[in-house]
Amino acid sequence: MELLNIECLGKRLRLEGSMAGWQQLYWDNQLVSQKSASPNNQAFHIHQFELTSQSTRPLSTPSAKQNSDSLENSALDDVIIDNIQTNAIPVRLEVDVKWQPFYLEYCVLVDEEQISQGQRTTKDIEQQVPEIAVPKANKISMVGLASLGFKLLKSAKVVKALLAGASVAAYSWLFSIEFALALIACLVFHEYGHIRAMKHFGMKTKGIYLIPFMGGLALSDERINTRWQDVVISIMGPTFGLFLSIACLVAYWVTGNVFFAGLAAFNALLNLFNLLPILPLDGGHILKSISFSMNSVTGLIACVAGAAIGVFISYSLGLALLGFLLLIGSLEIVFEWRGRHQSHLLPLDSYGQIFSAIWYLLTVSALIGIIWVIAATGDDMLRMPLEILKS
Template sequence: MELLNIDCLGKPLKLEGSPAGWQQLHWDGQIVSQKQGSADGLKVHVFRLHDGSHQTDIEVRLETYLRWQPFVLDYRLVVEDEIIASGQRLTKDIERQTPTKPAVANKQVKPLGLLALAFKLFKSAKVIKVVLAGASMAAYSWLFSFEFAIALILCLVIHEYGHIRAMKRFGLQTKGIYLIPFLGGLAISDSKLNTRWQNVVISIMGPTYGMLLSVIAFIAYEITGMELLAGLAVFNALLNIFNLLPILPLDGGHIIKSIGYSQNHLTGLIVCIAGAALGVYISYALGLTLLGILLAVGSLEIIMEWRYRHQSDLLPMDRYGQIVSAVWYLLTIAILAGIIAVLASSSDNPVMQLPLHILRG
């Protein structure tokens, strides 16, 4: 991942690194230094450059002192024993940075390229979104009913809107919400994530908005007695609790992966295994067979990939971020499961009991 990008003799000096301990330094797109060793601590990159204003090569030295959790990078750039740049970078700086992209040469518009340009304009005019939304409404109305289709699309839109709000909170560019018939919804961003905290917040805000919808519908049902509101609350809760299962590419898979992969030591792996085992045990103890099976499969997949965590370009979370993420995740699941259990036990309507039966397999 990109740790630093500053000016050096009129050209960009970029430092890349990984929690695995390697660092690579680029000047004007060329590798000038590489270091391997301890992830934290002092690293000094020394290299020589030829500058047009000097008849001989000049010595450049970049000194960095890095701590990954919580992330702090102190740096000092020295040219010919003169300090020309120094400073400190924190997690918020990594979150706000925009990765550099190679320049793309301008191309002349050819006659055959006008068709491709027209297609891009067609997509950018939001026609695709309208077509997909209409197709989703028709598909769900055909499978269930028009009223249920409206409720389901409402649940999907609010869920995806939570993702969009989180993306905008981090200053990421978004393309909006796409409703995919029979598959749900999709919130698309044009920007690249920089930290695992961003990945957690963006992933969990969809189920959080969905949880709020279920809570509001449940309260409204308690006040009015309208079973339509109860059905909205319970099926929306089921939709979001499945989305929180630790299975990629579901939101729960991204959340658990970001928490587990932020652990630099064996302790993190032990915590992941213990948490997965506890979740499976609780699921079976409550008779939620299907949930227990999916939880076991998803957790095993994430644990098996734990060894490759240092190859990611995302900045790991510190201990505080890991704890907040875990509590947020578990609390959201608990509230959604609570709504399903309460409505199933308080109503004789088999429709209200269906989500609980599904979870029990």
């Protein structure tokens, strides 16, 4: 990830690094220094490189005026080639990085004279826009292809309307027009939660796209820089879904209309499914951000133990499907844990890990509670979401 990007001698000095300890320093987009990952993961690093000052003078007239200096990377020693004299200028970057909570302190010296110093925190990382885009893996998926197709289409509003119409038609064909409209409302409310979170972080959004039989997508042109952003953006969709289910449940208690009870139960099931720890679902992003921010084997063991407890509770309550999917998702997180240091995302600190885990567990518990309460009414149709979890 990009740790630092400042001006140095008229060019950009950019530092990239990871929790594993490796760092790469670029001056004018040219690699000038790098540090390999180390077992002790030292926080303090000194990067050194040399620039050269070239001056020209006619060999036949030693008293002629010299041209102005220009800097470029070149040889280390002073040499004279024909009429060009090259002088090496040492540049040193001292940087001290603490990851949890993130804090970076730097100092730049040119020819042993300090020219720049400062600090960076998590807020600076969240707001930065890197000059060099992070390469993305070329994974073929339906979601990725759909996202790429949206970027290629200029008439976004027309596309949104067509997809929304197709979704209503598809769900009406499978169920009924009333159920289709209710389902679309649930999807839009869920995706709006993602949109609100993106706007909270100052990200430009492209709106909500409804895809028949796949759900919805909330798109943004900008990428996230921290795992806290990933957690908040991911969990705000199910959180908004929870608010909608609570509102429908209250409406059912006030009016006695079974339609509101059914909408509350099915919406809760929809958002609970999104919280499963399986990528690319919201729950997969949340638990991945939490577990990948734990920079120790102890953290991973704690995450696995928590997942095991969740599986045990699910099977104890007879929620077989939920327990099975939770187990599969947990294994997926464990398999990807070894590559956590290569991510460009700034990890969560200890407070962020605990807060995210509590937020996730409370949201899951509340959604299950709503499904359980509505199923207790005895209506066969309203018991369906609970029976699905028990299947």
